[in-house]
Amino acid sequence: MAKKPPTKLLIPLYSLLIITFTLCLIPSQIHSSTFEGDILSLREIKHAIDPNSIPPSSYINSWDFRVDPCEGTGSQFLGILCDLPLDNSSSRVTAIDLDGIGYEGFLTSYIGNLTELTVLNLNNNKFRGPIPETIGKLRKLTRLTISENFFTGFIPQGITQLKKLQYLDLSSNRLSGTIPNDMSGLRSLTYLSISNNNFSGRIQNLTGLWQLNTLDISFNQFYGNLPNLPMSLRNLHFSHNILSGHITPLKDLIHLKWIDISDNKFSGVIRRDVLSLKNVVHLNVSFNRFATLDVVDYSGQGQQLKLLEAQGNHLKGRLPVNLVSFTNLTILNLSNNEFHGIIPKEYGMKLRTTWRRLYLDHNFLMGNLPLEFSHIATNVRGSVANNCLKCPTNVVMCHGGQRPATECVGQHNV
Ligand SMILES: *[C@@H]1O[C@H](CO)[C@@H](O)[C@H](O)[C@H]1NC(C)=O
Ligand SMILES: *[C@@H]1O[C@H](CO)[C@@H](O)[C@H](O)[C@H]1NC(C)=O
Ligand SMILES: *[C@@H]1O[C@H](CO)[C@@H](O)[C@H](O)[C@H]1NC(C)=O
Ligand SMILES: *[C@@H]1O[C@H](CO)[C@@H](O)[C@H](O)[C@H]1NC(C)=O
Numbered sequence: 001m002a003k004k005p006p007t008k009l010l011i012p013l014y015s016l017l018i019i020t021f022t023l024c025l026i027p028s029q030i031h032s033s034t035f036e037g038d039i040l041s042l043r044e045i046k047h048a049i050d051p052n053s054i055p056p057s058s059y060i061n062s063w064d065f066r067v068d069p070c071e072g073t074g075s076q077f078l079g080i081l082c083d084l085p086l087d088n089s090s091s092r093v094t095a096i097d098l099d100g101i102g103y104e105g106f107l108t109s110y111i112g113n114l115t116e117l118t119v120l121n122l123n124n125n126k127f128r129g130p131i132p133e134t135i136g137k138l139r140k141l142t143r144l145t146i147s148e149n150f151f152t153g154f155i156p157q158g159i160t161q162l163k164k165l166q167y168l169d170l171s172s173n174r175l176s177g178t179i180p181n182d183m184s185g186l187r188s189l190t191y192l193s194i195s196n197n198n199f200s201g202r203i204q205n206l207t208g209l210w211q212l213n214t215l216d217i218s219f220n221q222f223y224g225n226l227p228n229l230p231m232s233l234r235n236l237h238f239s240h241n242i243l244s245g246h247i248t249p250l251k252d253l254i255h256l257k258w259i260d261i262s263d264n265k266f267s268g269v270i271r272r273d274v275l276s277l278k279n280v281v282h283l284n285v286s287f288n289r290f291a292t293l294d295v296v297d298y299s300g301q302g303q304q305l306k307l308l309e310a311q312g313n314h315l316k317g318r319l320p321v322n323l324v325s326f327t328n329l330t331i332l333n334l335s336n337n338e339f340h341g342i343i344p345k346e347y348g349m350k351l352r353t354t355w356r357r358l359y360l361d362h363n364f365l366m367g368n369l370p371l372e373f374s375h376i377a378t379n380v381r382g383s384v385a386n387n388c389l390k391c392p393t394n395v396v397m398c399h400g401g402q403r404p405a406t407e408c409v410g411q412h413n414v
C-alpha cells in the first residue's frame with residue numbers, strides 16, 4: 001500500500017516527458033494533419049445541429065475537435081472518411097455518412113468547402129431548411145442521399161454541376177419547384193429519386209441521363225405529358241402525380257422491368273406494344289383514365305409480365321381473352337372499370353393453373369360464371385362482385401353481391 005502513491009505520480013510524469021520529447025522532435029505529426037478548411041467545415045456542420053438532438057453514442061458526438069477528427073476515425077467508423085491526396089499535402093474529408101438517428105438542424109453552406117467529398121449521406125434525420133447552393137462545389141460527389149428529412153425549397157441549380165454523381169436520392173422531404181433544366185447533363189446518374197416531395201411542373205426531356213436505371217418521381221405534383229426518357233431505364237416509378245396524355249413513349253424503353261404509372265390522368269390505350277415489352281414484370285396502370293386495353297396473342301414470345309394492375313380506369317369492351325397468353329402472369333386486377341360481356345372460359349382454365357389473383361369486381365360483366373370459378377384453390381384469391389353476373393352466393397368470388405338490375409339494363413345487347 002505504501003508504494004502506491006509514488007507509482008501513480010511517476011506514470012503521468014513519464015508520459016509527459018515522452019509527449020514533450022515527441023513534440024520537440026516531430027511536431028507536425030501531433031498537430032492536426034487534416035486540411036484546416038475541412039476541420040472548420042466539420043465544426044460548422046456540427047454547430048448547425050441542435051446539441052439536444054445529438055445523442056452521446058452518435059457519430060457526430062464523437063467528432064473530437066481537440067484532436068484531429070480524421071485521426072479519431074482510425075479504429076472505428078464515426079461517419080467520416082478521410083484520405084491523403086496524391087500530393088501528400090494534408091488529408092481531406094472524402095465521405096460523410098451519418099447515422100440516421102434524428103439529428104435536427106440545418107445543413108450549413110460550409111459543406112461546399114469539403115471539395116474532396118465523394119459521398120454525402122444524411123438519410124433519416126431531421127435536417128430542415130434549404131439544401132445549400134454551395135453543394136454545387138462538391139464536384140467529386142458520386143453519391144448524394146438526403147432522404148427522409150425536412151428539407152424545403154428548390155433543388156439548387158448547382159446540382160447540375162455534379163457530373164460524377166451516380167446516385168441521387170432526395171426522396172421524402174418537403175422540396176418544391178421543378179426539376180432543374182440541365183439535369184440531363186448528369187451523365188453518370190444511374191439512380192434518381194425525388195419521390196414524396198412537393199415538386200410540380202412538367203418533366204423535361206431526360207434522354208441525356210443515358211445510364212439511368214431507376215427514376216422515381218412518385219408522390220409529387222408533376223403534370224403534362226410523359227417526357228423523353230433514356231433507353232437505359234429499368235425501373236420507372238411515376239405514381240401519384242397529375243401526368244396526362246398517352247403512354248406511347250414507353251414503347252421504346254426496351255429494358256424496362258418495373259412500370260408504375262398508377263394514380264395519374266393518363267388516357268387512351270394501354271398499348272399492345274407497351275404490354276409486349278419483353279422485360280416488364282410489373283405493370284401498374286391503376287387509377288388513370290385509360291379507355292382501352294389492347295392485348296394481342298403473345299404466345300411463345302417469352303413475355304415476363306407477372307402482374308398487371310389496371311383497376312380504376314374507364315376500360316370498355318369485352319375482357320381480352322389474349323391475356324391468357326402471358327405465360328408468367330399470376331396477378332390480374334381489372335376491377336372498377338366498364339368491361340361488359342361474358343367472362344371468357346379461358347380465364348377459368350388459368351385460375352386452375354397459374355393465376356393466383358383475379359379481381360374483376362365493379363364492372364358490367366354478365367352471364368354465367370365459368371365453372372372453375374366455383375372451386376378455386378385456397379391459394380387463389382379474387383372477386384367478381386358488383387357485376388351483372390349470375391353468381392351463386394355460396395361461391396367465394398361472388399361474395400359482395402351483384403349490381404341491382406337497374407344498373408344492368410342494356411347489358412344483354414352488347
Ligand atoms: C508521398 O509520400 C510517399 C511515402 O510517404 C512517397 O513515396 C511519395 O513519393 C510522396 N509523394 C509526393 C508527391 O510527395
Ligand atoms: C467556407 O464556406 C463558407 C460559406 O460557404 C465561407 O464563408 C468560408 O469563407 C469558407 N471557408 C474556407 C476556409 O474556405
Ligand atoms: C405544395 O405546393 C403547393 C403549391 O405548388 C402548395 O400550395 C402546398 O401548400 C404545398 N404543400 C406542402 C405540403 O408543402
Ligand atoms: C432531348 O435531349 C437530347 C439530348 O439531351 C436531344 O438530343 C433531343 O433532341 C432532345 N429532345 C427533345 C424533344 O427536346
Ligand SMILES: *[C@@H]1O[C@H](CO)[C@@H](O)[C@H](O)[C@H]1NC(C)=O
Pocket residue numbers: 239240262263284286287307309
Ligand atoms: C398499384 O397502384 C395502386 C395505386 O397507386 C396501389 O394502390 C397498388 O398497391 C399498386 N399495386 C401494386 C401491386 O403495387
Ligand SMILES: *[C@@H]1O[C@H](CO)[C@@H](O)[C@H](O)[C@H]1NC(C)=O
Pocket residue numbers: 281303304327328
Ligand atoms: C417466366 O417463366 C419462365 C418459364 O415459364 C421462367 O423461366 C422465367 O424465369 C419466368 N420469369 C420470371 C420473371 O419469373
Ligand SMILES: *[C@@H]1O[C@H](CO)[C@@H](O)[C@H](O)[C@H]1NC(C)=O
Pocket residue numbers: 309311312331333334335336357359
Ligand atoms: C385489386 O383491386 C381491388 C379493388 O380496387 C382491391 O381491393 C384489391 O386489393 C386489388 N388487388 C390487388 C392484388 O392489388
